Amino acid sequence: MNIRIRQGAVALAVLATVAGCAGTGASRVSSADYDKDAAAVMAASFREQGIVKTDRLTQDEVMVACSKFGHSLDDDLRERFQAAALAEVKWPSDGKYIGDWKEGEKIAQSGRGLTWTDKPDAANGGNCYNCHRITKKEISYGTIGPSLYQYGKVHGSTEATQKYVWAKIWNPNAYSACTNMPRFGTHGILDEKQIRHIVALLLDPKSPVNAE
Amino acid sequence: MKNSTYAACVVASAFMFATPVLADATAEGIAKYREALAEGNPAELWEMRGEELWKEARGPKKATLEKCDLGQGPGVVKGVFVTLPRHFADTGRVQDLESRLLTCMETLQGIPADEVAKTPFGKGEQKNIEALVAWISAESRGMKFNLPMAHPEEKRMYEIGKRAFNYRGGTHDFGCVTCHGEDGKRIRLQDLPNLTKGPDAARGFGSWPAYRVSSGELWSMQRRLNDCFRQQRFPYPMYGSDVTVALSSYLGVTANGTVESIAPAIKR
Numbered sequence: 001m002n003i004r005i006r007q008g009a010v011a012l013a014v015l016a017t018v019a020g021c022a023g024t025g026a027s028r029v030s031s032a033d034y035d036k037d038a039a040a041v042m043a044a045s046f047r048e049q050g051i052v053k054t055d056r057l058t059q060d061e062v063m064v065a066c067s068k069f070g071h072s073l074d075d076d077l078r079e080r081f082q083a084a085a086l087a088e089v090k091w092p093s094d095g096k097y098i099g100d101w102k103e104g105e106k107i108a109q110s111g112r113g114l115t116w117t118d119k120p121d122a123a124n125g126g127n128c129y130n131c132h133r134i135t136k137k138e139i140s141y142g143t144i145g146p147s148l149y150q151y152g153k154v155h156g157s158t159e160a161t162q163k164y165v166w167a168k169i170w171n172p173n174a175y176s177a178c179t180n181m182p183r184f185g186t187h188g189i190l191d192e193k194q195i196r197h198i199v200a201l202l203l204d205p206k207s208p209v210n211a212e
Numbered sequence: 213m214k215n216s217t218y219a220a221c222v223v224a225s226a227f228m229f230a231t232p233v234l235a236d237a238t239a240e241g242i243a244k245y246r247e248a249l250a251e252g253n254p255a256e257l258w259e260m261r262g263e264e265l266w267k268e269a270r271g272p273k274k275a276t277l278e279k280c281d282l283g284q285g286p287g288v289v290k291g292v293f294v295t296l297p298r299h300f301a302d303t304g305r306v307q308d309l310e311s312r313l314l315t316c317m318e319t320l321q322g323i324p325a326d327e328v329a330k331t332p333f334g335k336g337e338q339k340n341i342e343a344l345v346a347w348i349s350a351e352s353r354g355m356k357f358n359l360p361m362a363h364p365e366e367k368r369m370y371e372i373g374k375r376a377f378n379y380r381g382g383t384h385d386f387g388c389v390t391c392h393g394e395d396g397k398r399i400r401l402q403d404l405p406n407l408t409k410g411p412d413a414a415r416g417f418g419s420w421p422a423y424r425v426s427s428g429e430l431w432s433m434q435r436r437l438n439d440c441f442r443q444q445r446f447p448y449p450m451y452g453s454d455v456t457v458a459l460s461s462y463l464g465v466t467a468n469g470t471v472e473s474i475a476p477a478i479k480r
Contacts, residue, residue, distance in 0.1 A: 029368065037368060038375035038458075045455035049448035056382040056447050067380045067387060114383045114445050127384075130399045142399040144391070182384040189383055 049116040066178035073178055081177035089170045090185060092192055097162035097199050104201030105208075107194050108134055114189065124189050126169075126198060131181070134201070135208045144180055152203040152210040165199050255346050255423040255476035258430045262347025265340055271321030280316035282309070282348070293352035294418075294473050297461045299363040306369040308460045309345055310434050311452035329451040333435050342430045345421045349475035357414055357467040366461065369454075373462025376455050377407070382445040388459070391440075392416075407463055414467035417460070419477035426480055433460060 046054050062081055065073060073081070110125025112118060129138060133147040155161045167174050170185030184190040190198070201207050266277045266289070282292040283300070297308040303315055314325040317337075328337040361367055380387035391399060392407040405416035420433045431439075437456050441449050449456050 029364070031371075034368065034371040034375065038372045038379075041372050041454040041458060042376065042379060045453035046447040046449055052445070052447050054447045056445065059379075059381050063380050063385060066385070067375075067378050070378065070389065070393075115442050116448055117442065140400045142397070144394075144397050144399065144404075180390045182386070187383045187385075 051114070051118060051120045052116040062173060062177070069178070071178055078177045081173055082175065085171040085173035085177070085183075085186075086167060086175075088186065089167045089174060090192070091163075091166070092196060097159075097166050097196060098157075098204060099193065099196030099198075099200045101197070101200040101204045101207035101209075103194075104197035104199070105135070107190070107198055108201055109138075123194075126184065126190055126194070127182070128198070136212045137208060148202055148209065150210055152205060152207065155203075157203040157205065162199060162203060165202055166195060169195050169198060253423055253476070253478040254428075255350075255421070255430055255478065258343045258346035258421075258423070258476065259350045260347075262343035262345070265343055266347065271317065271323040273320065273322040275320045275322075277313075277316055277320060277344075279320055280313070282312055282316075289348055289351045291352050291355055293349045293475065294355045294357045295359055297366075297369065297457050297464065298360050299365045304365075306363075306365050306457055306461060308433065308452070308457045309348060310341060310432060311457060313341055313344055314452060333431075333438070334429060342421065342432055345432045346430055346476045349421055349473070352473050353475070354472050356469055356472055357418065357464055359461065359464040359468055361465060369458045369461040370465050372454070373458035373460070376459050377462055384445050386444040386446075388440065388444070390444075408466065410466060410468070410470035413463050414471035414473070417463040417467050418471065418473035418475055419479065421475055422477040422479045424479050430476065431479075 042057055046057060048054055059067070062085075065077060065081070069077075107126045108128035110123075111127045111130055112122055113124030128134060128148075129140070130142045131144040133141040133143075133149050136149060151165075152161075164175075168181075169190070171183045172179045172181040173183065182189060185195060202209055205211065266280075269276050279286045281287075281300075281302075282289065283295055283298050284292050293309060296312065297306050299306050300312065300315075305311075307315065314328055317323040317328065318325040323337060328341070331338045334342075359366070361370065377388040377392075380390065388407065391397070391404050395406045395409070395412075397404045397406075405412040407413045407416050417433075420436045421430055422436075423430050434451055434456055437459060438449055438451075441447075
């Protein structure tokens with residue numbers, strides 16, 4: 001595999017020379033060549049294990065752009081991705097956004113699911129505490145995302161907020177393309193029932209997020 | 213021992229990102245870690261074993277590793293850790309410490325590299341590799357990273373590593389950059405180094421191999437990367453594969469000239 005890639009690199013270098021590079025000592029290998037080499041290395045370096053197959057490496061258009069541009073997407077792309085994300089949100093089949101906050105807390109705590117050491121039938125967690133402060137009581141929280149403590153108290157539990165939080169969990173790119181937050185609904189990490197419970201955790205006035 | 217640096221790593225149980233966390237387990241983790249610190253770094257045991265293994269005639273060819281060339285000439289161990297990965301003319305590849313050791317074990321001792329690569333961490337020949345990397349890294353303790361970039365292949369692996377670091381995919385859209393791309397972030401209570409910047413990259417990259425108090429094992433850099441790919445919900449990176457070497461090239465070059473290597477460190 002190494003050999004194949006190296007031959008590719010040599011071939012590209014030859015092409016670049018033939019193409020009449022000024023030869024001022026500047027690098028003859030372009031960024032696009034490295035992109036190709038990186039794709040070949042990604043494709044050759046992994047194997048399946050447990051429930052995780054190598055198709056996990058397949059990127060959709062959003063992943064490709066977010067890998068390349070990070071958070072500095074150009075405005076056209078950002079608007080297009082956000083509109084597409086919002087359009088694909090699946091709304092609750094019974095129109096109900098609020099479930100049981102106690103169940104929501106369990107899902108927010110759990111980081112289980114979808115690694116090669118996880119069982120296929122185990123319920124996935126939401127990982128929310130890994131990135132967010134949520135309740136006052138849980139002091140072991142991460143800071144990759146903003147604090148969600150008192151979220152419902154600050155924003156109210158109006159239908160508009162309920163819809164926003166629903167969509168945010170389903171596909172957070174709807175409001176901030178290339179966010180670090182996973183697309184829980186889009187990728188089937190969480191199901192409708194689980195999302196309903198988490199919305200309750202954030203918005204129910206009785207939830208410790210808002211009551212404490 | 214820089215206690216403050218470690219304090220933040222202490223407070224969590226193993227595999228926190230992928231498992232629920234209990235306050236008791238956390239407290240127990242801290243207690244165990246404090247105890248271990250007071251007793252010194254058990255990685256020393258691996259270091260001693262590693263030095264013995266280097267000089268021990270082993271494998272079908274009953275040879276030692278003393279003629280192994282880790283980049284500074286056959287048998288030179290002092291200072292090599294902070295110059296790897298680098299390009300090796302005999303294999304025509306950029307190699308990290310572990311993939312280079314596979315080459316030496318195969319050519320000098322006749323131990324088949326692909327079999328060692330397929331052996332699970334912590335078992336068989338992989339255990340010997342853990343001891344060897346503990347000793348070899350200790351022989352560069354206190355030195356700054358100084359990976360060469362003159363060879364086009366070294367530059368290429370660095371560029372590939374940078375792209376692999378930013379490659380987002382899988383069920384969670386994660387890439388290394390999601391967890392290690394900004395200053396001062398945490399997952400639960402674990403501090404996340406910003407591996408795109410020199411001093412943090414040197415502290416993160418220059419700590420592994422490390423003794424892990426939570427499991428009582430010595431983890432090599434390959435194992436560290438393997439577990440981050442697991443948390444990333446990516447498929448299994450093959451031992452010594454180009455993606456792992458390229459990532460090390462990227463992290464090592466980013467670390468160049470900043471903070472001294474403390475490997476093998478002690479981690480919670």
